[in-house]
Amino acid sequence: MKNYNVFFFIIGSLLAVSIASCVRSIEKVHSPELRKLDPKLQGVRKCFDNDQVNDVYTWENKRKPELIDYYENYIFGKRPEFSPKREFTLLAQDTLVVEGVSMIHKEVEVVFKLNGKRRKCFIAEFLPLDIENPIVFVGLNFFGNASIHPSLSLTQTKNYVINNATLQTERHRVTEASRGKKAYRWPLALIVGSGCGLATAHYGDFDADVYNGFFDGVYGLAQSYLHVRKRNEWGSISAWAWGLSEIQTFLEQGEGTKNSKTVAIGHSRLGKAALWAGVTDERFDMVVSNNSGCAGAAQFRTMRGEDIQKITKRFPYWFSKNFRSFNGHDSLLLVDQEMLLSLIAPRPLYVGSASIDAWSDPEGEYLSFYKAQAIYSLYDSKCDIPYGYPSPNGVVQEGNMAYHLRAGEHEILAWDWERYIAYAKNRLK
Numbered sequence: 001m002k003n004y005n006v007f008f009f010i011i012g013s014l015l016a017v018s019i020a021s022c023v024r025s026i027e028k029v030h031s032p033e034l035r036k037l038d039p040k041l042q043g044v045r046k047c048f049d050n051d052q053v054n055d056v057y058t059w060e061n062k063r064k065p066e067l068i069d070y071y072e073n074y075i076f077g078k079r080p081e082f083s084p085k086r087e088f089t090l091l092a093q094d095t096l097v098v099e100g101v102s103m104i105h106k107e108v109e110v111v112f113k114l115n116g117k118r119r120k121c122f123i124a125e126f127l128p129l130d131i132e133n134p135i136v137f138v139g140l141n142f143f144g145n146a147s148i149h150p151s152l153s154l155t156q157t158k159n160y161v162i163n164n165a166t167l168q169t170e171r172h173r174v175t176e177a178s179r180g181k182k183a184y185r186w187p188l189a190l191i192v193g194s195g196c197g198l199a200t201a202h203y204g205d206f207d208a209d210v211y212n213g214f215f216d217g218v219y220g221l222a223q224s225y226l227h228v229r230k231r232n233e234w235g236s237i238s239a240w241a242w243g244l245s246e247i248q249t250f251l252e253q254g255e256g257t258k259n260s261k262t263v264a265i266g267h268s269r270l271g272k273a274a275l276w277a278g279v280t281d282e283r284f285d286m287v288v289s290n291n292s293g294c295a296g297a298a299q300f301r302t303m304r305g306e307d308i309q310k311i312t313k314r315f316p317y318w319f320s321k322n323f324r325s326f327n328g329h330d331s332l333l334l335v336d337q338e339m340l341l342s343l344i345a346p347r348p349l350y351v352g353s354a355s356i357d358a359w360s361d362p363e364g365e366y367l368s369f370y371k372a373q374a375i376y377s378l379y380d381s382k383c384d385i386p387y388g389y390p391s392p393n394g395v396v397q398e399g400n401m402a403y404h405l406r407a408g409e410h411e412i413l414a415w416d417w418e419r420y421i422a423y424a425k426n427r428l429k
């Protein structure tokens, strides 16, 4: 009997301690200075010390750096500084003809080397035949370069992919049957036929999209295997954003693209990565977020569609550990996503939503976009985004801010690309 009492006492105490530490974790997750702030009273134009942002100087020198710091510490995590050596090898170069449009296609292997460790990525580039320094769209793909066109010269990824019946993947790897199956997401004839270029790589080249620790992908390159992950360190979205920046670095060294203007683009989780790449790397001249949803363009506070608990339960590894402390407490964050979008300003920003993509909360994406004009208007006094959420197939374009609501589901389609391309050509002349 006595033994049972001791047993229940120990279990009870352990439970009490773990419940207390969960409660403590949300109260104490913010640094002591930030803990004093009322989350309800935060705004993109108000600094954490209450200073108002009424000019570009205060935005760029005070509010913008503190917001980036906040996103690093509490959402996407801090990426360590690391600078590997890069070796580029041209694996294939050919002229592809897609729906009557001829284009230069190159497959390039990049080997990153740091402290005796190596990591490879494969970049596929598609450029117009006779245009020097075209605008280049830079985006990661979900199923490897060979999924975007059936030509045999495109690299089949050997990395982990999400299982997908249409692509006939087997045990998380693509198969020969997967070739070209995602071509509809990458309308090469439209992109190159409009005089633009595309550079893409498989997101798994930078980090596998699976919860398998933080030692593979670029983590393995950047940090030692003995590294103990802290609460504010990077997750996959930051690793993928690093990959986008590496494609940018490649373009700056590559033939015919040294002076190209570039557009970071991404769909869904890769839209979140494109936004974060645009924030952390100002070499991107424009950013496109397509259906990026929770932790992308959508507001946390609307509490529609996906929320922090839902996203971090399935994908804890996309974010810093700190982010999980906000599970069920989205409104305790001191930021909302108009702030993430504002960090792209004054560069052109295009947010694309889809009308029945409820999980991504298209209306919440529009609200972030609408509210981000508080910062875009510091640079352009004519910026005037209407409050009303557009109807399906509606497009709002004002100066360097653009939004559309494609009628339909969660996807990236030629309809979206047509608008992204026309807008990029207009703004990046």
Ligand code: GCU
Binding pocket: 267, 268, 269, 270, 291, 292, 293, 294, 306, 311, 359
């Ligand atoms: C899931 C996830 C979303 C993500 C999407 C995608 O639905 O919950 O946050 O955007 O996958 O990447 O397709």
